[in-house]
Amino acid sequence: MTKTITLAQGNGGEENNELIKKVFYKAFKNEILERSEDAAVIGNLAMSTDSFTVSPLFFAGADIGKLAVCGTCNDLAMMGAQPKYLTCSVIIEEGFEVESLERIVESMRSELAINGAVVVSGDTKVVPKGSVDKIFINTTGLGEIVQAGISSNNVSEEDVILINRDIGCHGATIFAAREGMEMSSTLKSDCNSLYPQVKALMDAGVRITAMRDATRGGVAAVLNEWARQSNVCIEVEEAKIPVSDEVKGICEMLGFEATALANEGTFVLAIQKDYAIQALEILKGFEVCAMASVVGEVTQKYPQKVILKSPWGTSRFLETPNGELLPRIC
Amino acid sequence: MNSLELKDLYDGFRDARTIKAYAKMIAKEAQKLPRPINIMEVCGGHTHTIMKYGILQLLPSNIHFVHGPGCPVCIMPKERIDHAYVLSMQESVILVTLGDMIKVPGSNGSLQDARSKGADVRFVYSPLDCLKIAQENPDKKVIFFAIGFETTTPMTAALLDTVIKQDVKNIFLHVNHVTVPEPMRALISDEACIIDAFLGPSHVSVISGSKIYEEFPRDWGKPIVVSGFEPVDVMQSISMIVKQFIEGRCEMEVEYKRAVTREGNLKAQALNDKYFHKVDFRWRGLGDIPQSGLGLRDEYDRYNAEKIYDAILPKEEIDDHKLCICGDILKGKASPPQCSIFGTACKPTTPVGSCMVSSEGACSAYYKYGNLV
Numbered sequence: 001m002t003k004t005i006t007l008a009q010g011n012g013g014e015e016n017n018e019l020i021k022k023v024f025y026k027a028f029k030n031e032i033l034e035r036s037e038d039a040a041v042i043g044n045l046a047m048s049t050d051s052f053t054v055s056p057l058f059f060a061g062a063d064i065g066k067l068a069v070c071g072t073c074n075d076l077a078m079m080g081a082q083p084k085y086l087t088c089s090v091i092i093e094e095g096f097e098v099e100s101l102e103r104i105v106e107s108m109r110s111e112l113a114i115n116g117a118v119v120v121s122g123d124t125k126v127v128p129k130g131s132v133d134k135i136f137i138n139t140t141g142l143g144e145i146v147q148a149g150i151s152s153n154n155v156s157e158e159d160v161i162l163i164n165r166d167i168g169c170h171g172a173t174i175f176a177a178r179e180g181m182e183m184s185s186t187l188k189s190d191c192n193s194l195y196p197q198v199k200a201l202m203d204a205g206v207r208i209t210a211m212r213d214a215t216r217g218g219v220a221a222v223l224n225e226w227a228r229q230s231n232v233c234i235e236v237e238e239a240k241i242p243v244s245d246e247v248k249g250i251c252e253m254l255g256f257e258a259t260a261l262a263n264e265g266t267f268v269l270a271i272q273k274d275y276a277i278q279a280l281e282i283l284k285g286f287e288v289c290a291m292a293s294v295v296g297e298v299t300q301k302y303p304q305k306v307i308l309k310s311p312w313g314t315s316r317f318l319e320t321p322n323g324e325l326l327p328r329i330c
Numbered sequence: 331m332n333s334l335e336l337k338d339l340y341d342g343f344r345d346a347r348t349i350k351a352y353a354k355m356i357a358k359e360a361q362k363l364p365r366p367i368n369i370m371e372v373c374g375g376h377t378h379t380i381m382k383y384g385i386l387q388l389l390p391s392n393i394h395f396v397h398g399p400g401c402p403v404c405i406m407p408k409e410r411i412d413h414a415y416v417l418s419m420q421e422s423v424i425l426v427t428l429g430d431m432i433k434v435p436g437s438n439g440s441l442q443d444a445r446s447k448g449a450d451v452r453f454v455y456s457p458l459d460c461l462k463i464a465q466e467n468p469d470k471k472v473i474f475f476a477i478g479f480e481t482t483t484p485m486t487a488a489l490l491d492t493v494i495k496q497d498v499k500n501i502f503l504h505v506n507h508v509t510v511p512e513p514m515r516a517l518i519s520d521e522a523c524i525i526d527a528f529l530g531p532s533h534v535s536v537i538s539g540s541k542i543y544e545e546f547p548r549d550w551g552k553p554i555v556v557s558g559f560e561p562v563d564v565m566q567s568i569s570m571i572v573k574q575f576i577e578g579r580c581e582m583e584v585e586y587k588r589a590v591t592r593e594g595n596l597k598a599q600a601l602n603d604k605y606f607h608k609v610d611f612r613w614r615g616l617g618d619i620p621q622s623g624l625g626l627r628d629e630y631d632r633y634n635a636e637k638i639y640d641a642i643l644p645k646e647e648i649d650d651h652k653l654c655i656c657g658d659i660l661k662g663k664a665s666p667p668q669c670s671i672f673g674t675a676c677k678p679t680t681p682v683g684s685c686m687v688s689s690e691g692a693c694s695a696y697y698k699y700g701n702l703v
Contacts, residue, residue, distance in 0.1 A: 002439075004446040014679055179455070239346075245337055252340065254455075255429075255689070311346035312353070312561075314384025316699040322679050 012216025012262070013321040036229065037152060038078040038212055041145065046081035048072055049140040057100065057134060059177045061169070061188030062264070064137060065104035069111035070193050070264055071215070072141040077195040078211040078267060080150040080202060081143030083117040089138040090122075094129045104135070114193045117141065147202045152210045155230035159209045159270040161296040162279060164197060165190065165289045166242040167219050171261030172250040187246040190288070192265030197286055201269075206279045210270040213263065217321050220259040222268045223306040224320040235307045236296035236318065244291075260321035270298070343560030344383075352565035353388040359569065362576045366392040368524045368662055369571055372514060373479075373531035374401030374690025375559050381695035383561040385568075393568065396525055396662030397685075397692035399513050399616060402478045402506075403430045404656075404684040404691040407614045408648040410506055411436030414475045416642055417504065417635060418449040424467060425451045426460050427475040428482070430688040435681065437648055457482075457489040464501045473635045475504045480534045483507045483624055484598035487605045490626075490633060502635040505626050508611055510534050511542050512622035517661055518550050524662045527571045528554040529564070532586035539594030540584050547580045558586040605630060612647065614684040615656040654683035659692055666696040673697055 001022055008015040025033065032040045039048035050071040057064045073083035088108070092101070112118060169190040176187065194213060201208060210230075212222045219241070227234050243251075243258045251258050265288065271279050276294050283292040301307065306318040342348070371377055377397045380386060386395060399405050415436050418425035425441065432441045432453055445451040450470075454460065457474055464472040476486040486507065493501045510531065517523050530543050535556050546552045553574045557567035567585040574581060584590050602624070611623030626634045636643065650656060653671050658664040666672050666685065676682035678694050685693035 002443060002446075004443065006442050006446045008433075008442065008679075248337060252337075310384055312349040312383075312388070314387040316382070316384055319698055 008322070010216075011321065012218075012221055013260075015322060016217070017320070035151070035153065036225070038075040039081065039141075039143065041079060044145045044148070046076045046079040046143040046145055047141070048075035049138065050075065051136060051138040053133065053136050054174065055133060056177050057104070059189055060173050062191035063104060063107050064135065065107035066111045067191055067264060068137040068139050069108050069115070069117075070191055072139040073111075073115045073117060073143075074194045074213045074265070074267070076141050076143030077193075077198045078150075078213055079143070079145065080147035080198065080208065080211070081145045082199070083115040083141055083143045083195055085120045085142045086112065086117055087138075087140045088119045088122040089124075091125045091127060091132050091136040093132050093134050094126055096134055101135070104137075111193060115195050146199075147208060150208055150210060152212060152226050152229045155210050155226045155232055155234075155270045155298055157232070157298050157300065158272050159298050160273050160276045160294050161223070161234060161236065161298065162269040162271060162276070162283070162292065162294050163219065163242060164194075164267050164269070164283050164292050165265070166244045166247065166291040167214065167263055167266050168243060168247040168251070168258040168261035169266075170264045171218065172247045172256075174262070175254070176250060187244075187250075190263055190265040192288060194265060194267055197283060197289065200282050200285070201279055204278065204282055206275045206282070207272045208269060209272065211267055213265075213267040215264060216262050218258075218260045218262060219266070219268060220257070220306070220318050221320050223318065226268075226270065227306050228304045231303050233299045233301040233303055233305050233307065234296055235299055235301065235309060237311075238308050239311045240293050240295045242291035242293050257321075259318060340560055343558070343562040345562060348562050349383075349388070349565055352562070352569055356388075356393070356565070356569050356572060357390045359572050359576060360390045360392055363392055363572065364575075366394060367526045367571070367575060368394045368396050369527045369529055369568065370396040370398045370517070370525045370662065371529040372398040372400045372510060373529075373534070374404065374688065375531060375533070376529055376557065376564065377401070377692055377695050378690050379559050379561060379564055381699040383564075384699070385561060385564055388565070389568070393572070397659065397695070399517075399613065399660045400479065400510065400531060401688050401690040402482070402508065403434055403688035405508065405513075405613045405615065406431075406434065406477065406506060406684075407612050408436050408650075409644055409646060411440075412438065412644045412648070413504060413636070414441055415439065415444050416644065417473050417475070417639060418444045418451050419447070420471075420639070420642075422470050423450070424463060424470050424472045425449065425475060426454055426463060426472060427451075428455075428477060429453055430690075431475065431477055434687045457485045458492065460489055460501055461492060461496075461498065464498055468500065471500050471502060473502045473504055475506070477506045479508060479510055479531075480537045480602075481531075483602050483606065484537060484595075487598075487601040490605050490630065491601065493633065501633070502638060503626060503633055504635040505606070505624065507606065507624040508613070508622055509624065511545070512619050513613060513616060514546065515550075516616060516619045516622075518546075518552060520661060522661065522663060525552065527552055527574070529567055529571070530554050530556040532556050532558050532563075532590055535584070535586070535590040535594060537595050537598050539592050540582060540590055541592050541594070543582050547582050551580055553580050554582050556582070556584045556586055556590055558588070614650065615660050617657075650684065651682045656683040656685045656693070659685055666693040669693070
């Protein structure tokens with residue numbers, strides 16, 4: 001590991017995992033933490049925390065407030081839990097406009113309502129100009145587990161792999177906004193609360209083995225985490241991974257892989273084969289999930305690896321993304 | 331009429347049926363080859379296409395690929411990466427470069443490391459973005475660390491052209507541009523070289539024309555096909571090379587007819603000639619190759635960061651680790667998995683040799699995509 005922290009260590013990929021393992025897991029080591037789930041499971045409660053530092057604060061499709069609620073609530077939903085209680089801590093830079101703060105908090109309020117959750121505790125710090133970039137938000141959430149036993153450690157050959165919608169929209173939107181690129185007006189972040197989709201699946205009795213929202217590190221990171229944690233091989237048909245034309249376009253121009261781009265309302269599911277068609281129908285009932293798709297299967301071909309298969313019969317490993325998100329150059 | 335969309339430019343060139351049809355045709359034709367052939371794809375972009383789309387899995391056993399030196403980040407010698415690092419650490423300097431260059435480790439670390447120690451390092455998509463950075467930071471010196479082959483050189487020339495015309499006082503250039511034909515010549519001059527034919531990068535020819543490759547069939551007896559970067563382009567180009575061998579021809583052919591002419595982009599060439607002249611360049615993995623680089627002409631010394639900062643820039647040549655076999659990989663004598671440190675000590679996150687540093691390097695492409703071949 002490097003002597004000083006680099007941006008690559010916050011990428012949700014390989015370097016990030018190394019940092020967490022060598023510094024935090026080493027110090028905090030315990031059974032619950034080491035299960036490496038989206039949220040910790042304590043009895044029938046799920047608990048998760050997340051900090052948000054997005055730039056720009058307001059972007060197509062959402063803002064840092066909506067993101068701060070969705071991020072934590074989605075982690076709870078991924079454990080089959082209904083989000084109930086959140087904390088909200090903000091660190092604000094001196095000089096930040098109150099009007100912007102109010103806009104952010106209003107988006108938090110409306111997103112909490114969608115989840116049926118409330119903020120029950122909070123903290124506010126203001127720091128001198130330059131100490132943070134405008135505003136950082138941390139939320140911690142508690143949820144009540146509705147369907148127990150969902151775990152990234154249990155994916156097996158009995159399961160198929162689904163994705164709920166087209167991938168990469170958040171990463172592509174933020175990148176385009178940050179670089180000041182004039183892009184297609186239809187591209188916007190997928191930032192969205194996932195509990196309604198998860199609830200619909202659970203209400204219908206779909207047996208869910210694992211769920212994970214594909215945030216930093218994208219779908220590629222989730223699939224690799226599952227392959228490793230469950231000691232299986234995940235074989236994915238590249239052509240079945242849903243990607244919108246707008247995201248494909250950005251990837252083409254900048255040399256990104258859509259599977260490595262961050263999402264904020266996209267999740268990967270491992271569900272028992274018999275429930276695949278039903279689950280797909282339920283998901284497609286949600287407007288944003290029109291492109292939901294069964295993308296692959298679980299085998300023992302190369303345990304702990306993810307294989308991407310092309311429509312012309314070739315295959316390759318899909319690795320956990322590494323490095324900073326940088327474009328190729330020529 | 332509907333406007334042209336980006337996907338219109340590649341959709342047909344990734345068509346599964348077309349790719350399969352070419353695979354079948356190549357397999358059939360290749361049976362007539364008198365002996366196995368080794369094709370070098372010169373450009374890292376082609377290496378990327380070949381590995382990402384699994385092209386090697388579609389080829390018969392008597393067609394081999396040798397992955398060439400055409401990745402501007404990979405061929406950058408360590409001492410020049412150190413130049414970038416040293417410059418970035420100077421007081422009131424903003425160091426600007428292109429993409430992957432930020433990740434490559436020099437002897438003190440990468441530009442990413444420099445940034446985490448407080449240096450102002452930025453990457454841009456177009457060198458012309460330096461103008462905006464310079465304008466927003468009038469009290470800083472903006473140094474553009476220019477890298478790339480013939481494809482990116484005109485953009486650097488355009489930057490300097492604008493800097494001079496607008497009399498911008500705070501932009502300087504550290505130039506590391508290189509050209510394609512010289513390393514190709516250097517490789518085939520080596521007696522141990524096993525290359526039988528070349529796949530030439532089409533984007534280079536969009537600028538320099540296909541004429542730059544005419545010497546290879548004529549003077550060296552090596553067929554070459556100038557190819558596009560989509561999988562259908564590459565498959566078609568391979569079939570064209572196979573045909574040349576079967577029919578006993580040795581020619582320069584263009585597969586990428588949709589944008590390549592014999593003469594190329596004359597305006598871009600004139601701009602290059604105005605600001606740059608041929609210089610010797612030391613290639614990581616290949617060593618010194620005479621006249622293979624492009625340097626700023628002497629009359630532009632006052633924009634030349636390499637001369638302005640001469641006193642503080644390290645001069646000593648730094649060789650790669652002795653276990654690294656990148657030189658042999660580039661010559662086709664070895665393939666990445668044959669290297670003893672491939673995937674262990676040398677990985678994309680901790681590259682030891684040149685071919686692992688950028689996503690377009692052969693080792694990096696093998697590490698990422700190729701372990702199923």
